[in-house]
Amino acid sequence: MTQIPPLAPSGPECSLRLVDADKVEAVRSRMPGDSDVADLAVIFGLLSDPGRVRILIALLEGEMCVCDLAATTGLSESGVSHALRLLRGPRVVQVRRSGRMAYYSLADSHVRMLLDLGLTHVGHTGKDRLRAVETAQPG
């Protein structure tokens, strides 16, 4: 089930050096499969752009239409549309249409938690993300 296959490709002339072979084997056996790792990287990649981060943070407060998201985030409406397209694919956001409006909202609670955790890491207040509670960080 594990990939990253070439640990011991053929014989003793393997060029890989190992210090703790047991640990390497143990960790390799518990490593998620390639597709899970790739999917994980894709999700994080979607959160790696400031514009998309702002869009998602805005959506934490509830659904919004494209033009309001543009005004909120400072992106162009086309830029917001492109970003939302990327986020729609892996179902990070979902859309509700009403007439010519498109109202977007978060489709996955994990993304909400990822954003909260990330903001905590970055030091933007404690868990209380969107409120100004100075939790000064030493060093």
Place this chain on the structure above:
Amino acid sequence: MTQIPPLAPSGPECSLRLVDADKVEAVRSRMPGDSDVADLAVIFGLLSDPGRVRILIALLEGEMCVCDLAATTGLSESGVSHALRLLRGPRVVQVRRSGRMAYYSLADSHVRMLLDLGLTHVGHTGKDRLRAVETAQPG
């Protein structure tokens, strides 16, 4: 403290359309600052590469040296070194040196939680995963 400034740049010839101006204002006022958003995007960006994800998942089990990380992840040792350099900057990992060995470990518990949350999001197999986040919140 909020940026994304050009909501109402000067006058009525503003080209931005608003549907729910109150909501836009409310969300804008709670939006983290540019540097927090940028830092957040950087952190997620570091997690957006399969190689780095594998390195960090390996480090969930404890510290490892570069060559063992290479054997575990399938990356070249140079590639691991490059990846760790990126992760060292924002202090996602830390290094302990002993002789000519360099032992890397996770430097931030948030990253541990981000990885676990992400794996839950993609894998959803709900299994034993990686015994990560044992320091999670009490029941």
Place this chain on the structure above:
DNA sequence: AGATTATCTGTAGAGTTGTTCACACGTTAA
């Protein structure tokens, strides 16, 4: 000393990503 080992760094090329522009699509109003 020189050789070997483990890690680190610089660079170049291929590949990817974000932004902007222009226009297309479907909906609503006149």
Place this chain on the structure above:
DNA sequence: TTAACGTGTGAACAACTCTACAGATAATCT
């Protein structure tokens, strides 16, 4: 119907990122 509106899409271009290779650095050993 035509026009305006909100949104979606494709293409082009700059900017960025990943990977591999070569070499550098520092510690260890003979």
